[in-house]
Every structure is written in C-alpha cells, then in structure tokens.
C-alpha cells in the first residue's frame with residue numbers, strides 16, 4: 376500500500392514510521408525546511424534548541440517508548456523542574472503542596488481551600504462531568520475568586536490569551552491530573568523529561584529510520600491539494616521548490632495539518648464535517664528567546680501573575696537543561712499565545728524585544744541588556760486549539776467523509792492537552808486504522824507498487 380502523508384511533525388512521522396514498519400510505503404511531505412513541526416529546533420551555541428520550549432511528562436509514555444525504540448533512550452534525562460509564580464513583584468516557589476502553604480498572598484483558609492480542591496481534582500477520573508463548565512466558573516466556585524485571580528487566571532491566560540475565560544474545566548483537569556502523574560516517588564518533586572540531543576534530534580532520527588525502511592521523507596515540499604475522485608482520495612498535488620506542481624497517486628492520504636489548512640487542501644466536504652473543521656479556533660505561540668551570559672532567575676518554569684508584564688510565561692530552559700549544550704550560555708523563553716490578528720503577533724522582533732526588556736528587571740533587579748548575547752523570535756501558528764465547553768462534541772473523526780482520506784491533528788487530542796506524546800500516539804493509531812481499512816494490517820510492499 377502507498378500512503379501519502381501531509382506534515383512532517385510528530386503525528387505525520389509517527390504515522391509513516393508505523394506504516395513502513397509494517398512493510399507499507401509511506402511518503403511524507405513537510406512544507407518547512409525542517410522536520411518536527413511545532414517541536415522543531417534551530418541552532419544555538421553549537422546545540423539545537425526548540426523554537427518553543429519543550430519537555431515531557433512522566434505520563435508521556437508513547438513518546439518515551441518511541442525515543443527508546445529509536446535508540447535514543449540513553450539521551451532521555453528526567454530532571455527535577457523548578458516552578459515559580461511571579462506575583463506582586465516577587466518570584467514565589469510554586470512546585471509542591473508546601474510551596475502553596477507558604478504562599479502568603481492568599482489567606483490560610485484560601486490556601487487550604489486551593490490545596491483541598493487541587494487534591495480532589497488529582498483524584499478525579501471522571502472528566503466528563505467537567506465538560507459543560509468553564510474552568511473560570513468552576514475554579515471561582517470551588518476555590519474562591521481571589522485564589523482564581525491570583526493563581527489560576529495567570530495560568531489560563533498564559534495558555535489561552537484573550538480566550539482564557541472560555542476554556543473548559545476538562546482542559547484544566549487534564550493539566551492537574553498529568554502534573555501529578557509527573558511527580559517522582561514520594562509525590563513531592565515533579566520530574567520532566569528532555570532528550571539531551573533535543574526534540575529535533577528525535578524527529579530527524581525518526582525521519583532517517585523511515586527512509587531506511589523504504590519510505591520517503593521530503594522537507595521544503597508542500598502539498599497543494601488532495602486529489603479526490605468519486606468521493607475517494609486517490610493522490611496529492613505536491614510541490615518541490617522551484618519545480619512545477621506534480622500529481623502523485625496513493626491508496627490513502629493522512630493529513631496532519633491544522634484544520635484551517637486542511638479545509639483548503641480538499642474539495643468541499645459535507646457541511647457537518649466541514650463545520651467541525653472551521654469551527655475550531657487556534658492561537659499562535661509568539662516566543663522571544665534570549666541567549667544570556669548569566670541566569671535571569673533560578674526557575675525553569677514561571678507563570679506571570681502580574682498583568683503589567685507583556686509576556687505570560689518565562690521558561691528558563693538552562694535551569695533544567697545543562698547550559699554546556701548551548702556553549703555555556705543561558706536560554707530564556709518569553710512566551711505569549713495571541714491570535715494571528717493581534718497587535719502582538721504582528722510586531723517585529725526588534726519591537727517585541729524593546730517592549731519586553733524594560734520588564735526583565737522586575738524579575739531580576741540586576742538585569743542589564745548587556746547580558747543579552749543573542750535574541751531570536753519565533754511564531755508558531757496553529758499552536759493551541761481553544762478547548763471550550765462541550766469540546767468533545769465538535770471533534771472531527773479521523774476518517775473524513777472522503778474514503779481513504781484521514782485527518783490526525785491536534786484538535787482531535789482530548790481530554791488531554793495537546794503535546795508531542797499524543798501526536799505520536801495518534802499518528803500511530805491512525806496509521807493502524809488506515810491498514811485495517813485496507814484489510815491488510817501486516818502485509819504489503821514497501822517498494823511503492
């Protein structure tokens with residue numbers, strides 16, 4: 376069987392890997408000049424750094440297994456994370472229940488109430504009861520307005536920007552549940568995983584493995600459209616740089632692009648399915664990455680609970696990952712998740728930097744711009760689908776209304792928050808679905824016949 380795959384991120388590569396492993400031919404087309412999609416990397420200080428900060432949770436078993444399968448298990452480190460909250464001019468430790476008890480901006484009663492309900496969430500398995508309520512409403516009702524505004528609103532704003540109060544409680548439940556799963560034995564410390572050669576190395580190795588097994592993986596190669604005849608996908612129009620578009624025939628096509636891209640690649644679909652594709656809203660990630668000659672803080676992950684700062688999260692990568700991987704320098708991400716029509720999204724790199732710099736001394740009074748050796752600016756579109764109430768009812772099926780055409784994108788990950796782990800799991804699952812539908816799950820030819 377020949378399968379065409381649109382997108383060389385975690386989902387597309389995992390699907391191709393699963394297919395080629397079972398003896399089928401898979402051909403991946405990635406429009407960008409690199410693999411890895413949202414988890415892709417760029418060179419910094421002699422190492423490779425993700426365009427957007429990345430780590431794994433202990434519960435990310437699909438990704439962890441893949442890393443081991445690729446022979447990179449010895450590079451996967453599990454490290455203690457240092458979490459903080461910037462509030463009222465101070466960086467508070469915010470990693471353990473004890474930190475919560477010491478968090479004096481809330482009264483003792485308020486702290487206990489947050490602790491109690493967080494514990495209840497950690498023990499709750501039935502997430503469906505949260506589907507119809509926003510996180511804002513649930514948190515205010517159970518933990519109180521003050522605790523919501525101080526602790527939870529910054530977290531929701533950090534991930535969903537202006538849409539923070541529309542997010543479903545199911546999403547927040549998933550976050551709390553997974554973070555607990557990422558605690559080491561003894562329940563106090565959170566462990567996060569990182570492949571020491573970068574996520575980019577994992578996806579480049581995956582691409583190489585697919586090629587070794589007879590598949591093809593192309594970068595700088597976009598798909599213009601999926602060719603559909605008599606209601607079934609039969610091929611794709613693909614485009615290599617500087618060449619005319621060409622048609623390629625496949626027995627099945629898997630698309631891993633965001634939904635708003637996918638609708639443009641296919642002929643009009645039945646209204647109900649199309650409405651699910653066009654109904655989902657996405658935020659982009661806007662990241663300013665500073666390469667500093669010294670640390671900014673001692674935290675790996677810091678939520679910003681002070682709205683006067685123009686960024687919502689500060690991730691100091693080298694407070695978890697050894698700085699020697701980046702020439703001994705310190706790496707700090709300043710993050711926001713705006714929509715593509717926002718002012719922040721449209722700003723130039725220089726304007727963003729000038730806007731952000733004056734606020735860095737709030738995090739560290741000694742900060743001086745001379746500490747900045749380099750800065751980088753990345754925008755990741757389609758970075759975060761907005762998970763509103765009753766989200767589960769609006770998820771499109773992997774099997775689209777066109778026969779032999781499948782969709783595997785981040786909008787279909789639920790109730791967990793999207794991440795490389797779930798894209799890998801989904802890519803492999805959809806590949807199996809394609810093979811089962813073709814009725815030959817374990818036989819086939821990888822010669823392209």
Ligand SMILES: Cc1cc2nc3c(=O)[nH]c(=O)nc-3n(C[C@H](O)[C@H](O)[C@H](O)COP(=O)(O)OP(=O)(O)OC[C@H]3O[C@@H](n4cnc5c(N)ncnc54)[C@H](O)[C@@H]3O)c2cc1C
Nearest residue numbers: 382384385386406412413427429430597598758794795798
């Ligand atoms: C700032 C940020 C931080 C994150 N942090 C973490 C983290 O800590 N841990 C974690 O596990 N996950 C994290 N994630 C999420 C994770 O990166 C994604 O969920 C995952 O990588 C998505 O993989 P995917 O293959 O589903 O989609 P994508 O990575 O979006 O891949 C889709 C690919 O399709 C390509 N494409 C689009 N249109 C076409 C076309 N017409 N032709 C050919 N190719 C096309 C795109 O270029 C892209 O490479 C983060 C994401 C962001 C943005």
